[in-house]
Every structure is written in C-alpha cells, then in structure tokens.
Amino acid sequence: MKRRRDRDLVRAYVITGGRTRPSREMGLVTLLVARDAPLQGLAPEQRRVLGVCSRHGALSVAEIAAHLDLPPSVVTILAAGLMDSGHLAVPAPESDVPEIDVLKEVLRGLRELV
Amino acid sequence: MGSVNLSEADYLPGTVTRSVKLLVAGPFGVGKTTFVGSVSEIRPLRTEEPITEVSVGVDDLAGLPGKTSTTVAMDFGRRTFGGVALYLFGTPGQHRFLPMWDELARGALGALVLVDTRRLDHADEILSAVEKRGLSYAVAVNEFEGARRYPAGAIRQALDLAPATPLTFCDARDQTSSIRALIVLVEHLTAGAEMLA
Ligand SMILES: Nc1nc2c(ncn2[C@@H]2O[C@H](COP(=O)(O)OP(=O)(O)O)[C@@H](O)[C@H]2O)c(=O)[nH]1
Numbered sequence: 001m002k003r004r005r006d007r008d009l010v011r012a013y014v015i016t017g018g019r020t021r022p023s024r025e026m027g028l029v030t031l032l033v034a035r036d037a038p039l040q041g042l043a044p045e046q047r048r049v050l051g052v053c054s055r056h057g058a059l060s061v062a063e064i065a066a067h068l069d070l071p072p073s074v075v076t077i078l079a080a081g082l083m084d085s086g087h088l089a090v091p092a093p094e095s096d097v098p099e100i101d102v103l104k105e106v107l108r109g110l111r112e113l114v
Numbered sequence: 115m116g117s118v119n120l121s122e123a124d125y126l127p128g129t130v131t132r133s134v135k136l137l138v139a140g141p142f143g144v145g146k147t148t149f150v151g152s153v154s155e156i157r158p159l160r161t162e163e164p165i166t167e168v169s170v171g172v173d174d175l176a177g178l179p180g181k182t183s184t185t186v187a188m189d190f191g192r193r194t195f196g197g198v199a200l201y202l203f204g205t206p207g208q209h210r211f212l213p214m215w216d217e218l219a220r221g222a223l224g225a226l227v228l229v230d231t232r233r234l235d236h237a238d239e240i241l242s243a244v245e246k247r248g249l250s251y252a253v254a255v256n257e258f259e260g261a262r263r264y265p266a267g268a269i270r271q272a273l274d275l276a277p278a279t280p281l282t283f284c285d286a287r288d289q290t291s292s293i294r295a296l297i298v299l300v301e302h303l304t305a306g307a308e309m310l311a
Pocket residue numbers: 140141142143144145146147148149204207256257258259284285286287
C-alpha cells in the first residue's frame with residue numbers, strides 16, 4: 001500500500017513534466033473550456049486533459065481530475081500550462097459579477113427547488 | 115485508466131461562467147456523502163490527492179514515527195443555477211486530515227456542518243477546524259431515525275454556537291430537506307456578504 005502511494009507521487013511528478021506548481025492561480029472549482037488550437041507538441045497527459053474538455057460547456061478542475069483519475073494538483077499544473085498555450089480558457093462572464101450577486105443567484109435557484 | 119466517455123449532461127451549459135464552492139463538513143458517518151448526492155445534478159464524483167503526512171499517534175498502525183504517504187479523498191457534486199455552478203465538497207471526516215483543510219477551505223464561501231445528535235462531541239473538532247479557517251457556516255442536524263430528538267436550544271448550548279450561527283435540521287437522504295438546509299447556509303452567507311458591502 002505504502003509503496004503504491006509513493007509510486008503515485010512519482011507518477012504525478014513525471015506527468016507534469018517535472019513542474020510542481022501551476023503557472024497560474026487555479027482552484028478546484030476553476031471552470032475550463034477548450035479552445036481551438038493545434039495539438040502538435042502536446043504531451044500525452046496534456047492531451048488527456050484536453051480530451052475531456054469541451055468547447056461548448058465548461059468543467060471544473062475537480063471534475064476533470066475525477067474523470068481522469070488524476071490528483072487535482074496534477075490537473076491544476078497541466079491545465080495551467082494548457083491555458084498558457086491557448087488550448088484551454090476560463091469562460092468569460094459577460095460582466096464582472098460581484099460575489100454577493102453570485103450568492104443571490106444560487107439562493108434564488110435553491111428556493112425555486114423547494 | 116480506460117477511455118473516458120462523457121455525455122453532454124456532464125458538461126456545464128454554455129451559459130455558466132461562475133462557480134461557487136461550499137464545503138459539507140462533519141465527522142465520519144454523519145451523512146456528508148449522502149447529502150452531496152441528494153443535492154447533486156451529476157453522479158457524485160471523487161478526487162484523490164496523494165499526500166505525504168507526518169504520521170502521529172493513533173493513526174500510525176505500525177507505531178513508527180516518520181512520514182507516510184496516503185491519499186485524501188473528497189466526494190463532490192454540482193448543481194447549476196442560471197449562470198452559476200454550485201459545487202459541494204464533502205470534507206474528509208478523519209481526524210488526521212484536519213490539517214488538510216487549508217487547501218480545502220481555499221476559495222470556499224462557506225460550510226454546512228452536519229452533526230449527529232448521538233455523537234455531538236465529534237462535532238467539536240470540526241467546528242474548530244471550520245472556525246480556524248475563518249469560514250462562515252451553518253449547522254444542520256442530520257436526523258437519523260432512532261436518535262433522540264433534542265430542542266434546538268439544547269443543541270446550540272451543547273455545541274456552544276454563537277447566537278448568529280444558524281442551526282437547522284435535515285434528512286440528508288431527502289433532496290428537498292437537504293436543499294432547505296443549504297438555503298439556511300446561503301441566506302447566512304448572503305447576509306454576511308451584504309453587511310460587508
Ligand atoms: N437513517 C439515516 N441514515 C442516513 C442518513 N444520512 C446518511 N445515512 C446513512 O449513514 C451512513 C453514512 O452516511 P455517509 O453519507 O456515507 O456519511 P459520511 O461519512 O459523512 O460521508 C450511510 O449508510 C447512509 O446511508 C439519514 O439522514 N438517516
């Protein structure tokens with residue numbers, strides 16, 4: 001058990017190309033959509049991340065991690081690189097919505113359900 | 115690691131551009147996973163993060179000091195409201211994962227703390243962990259059948275809740291009941307955000 005977990009850590013290091021920190025600020029609920037960009041030169045693990053992302057609807061970092069069975073920390077690093085290269089983007093809100101309005105939208109939606 | 119087949123329903127609608135993260139906290143077996151599943155519009159998912167922890171005390175089976183590797187598993191679910199995706203993360207209940215909460219709490223707007231009246235003492239360290247991270251929270255008593263019912267005042271007192279902290283009751287297996295408990299939390303968060311604005 002212990003050995004296997006250690007291997008997981010090594011594997012995580014290898015598939016991120018040796019990077020141990022993401023190149024941008026990203027969290028578990030950062031939303032990501034795919035962008036049209038050539039796939040040449042991408043590492044297999046980067047392609048896997050892109051493979052579950054869509055141009056039409058976003059997924060969170062946590063969802064990508066769960067679907068690919070990768071640790072969220074690894075997905076964060078891979079996704080940050082894919083944003084740098086223009087393959088992934090954060091969906092752009094029409095206007096900069098303050099947090100209070102986001103909470104109110106959630107509250108309104110929850111109240112409609114009961 | 116087979117191929118991943120996602121359907122359209124797994125993706126957020128194109129209109130969603132914002133996300134909110136809330137924690138569902140509580141000791142092991144209190145009903146966090148059940149609660150997340152009741153509210154989620156997707157099949158609840160699970161992430162596993164390998165960590166290296168300094169092993170201490172009771173969790174170290176071998177009784178040897180030093181570092182061991184383990185994974186912190188988290189279940190989470192999602193519910194979309196207009197342009198916002200709400201994500202609910204069940205926190206790992208085990209005592210030894212409490213230090214991992216810094217990472218968990220990062221970006222979270224609040225927490226719903228689930229408690230079981232048969233084991234109220236287990237709630238203490240969870241409440242401390244939530245408070246230590248400065249998270250706003252509400253408490254929901256997950257009412258198991260067969261558990262003795264206590265009046266809210268007695269539970270507040272046992273948990274030493276601040277007067278402003280909301281306390282509610284729910285059945286984590288029931289969607290409507292779980293959503294009502296979430297409403298209590300989000301009302302509290304909204305009121306707090308309004309005071310700051
Ligand atoms: N009777 C009853 N059982 C529940 C309730 N909520 C959860 N359970 C059961 O309690 C057990 C632990 O719940 P779970 O959601 O896995 O707890 P977690 O460890 O906090 O994630 C499961 O067998 C659930 O089916 C409830 O409201 N009433």
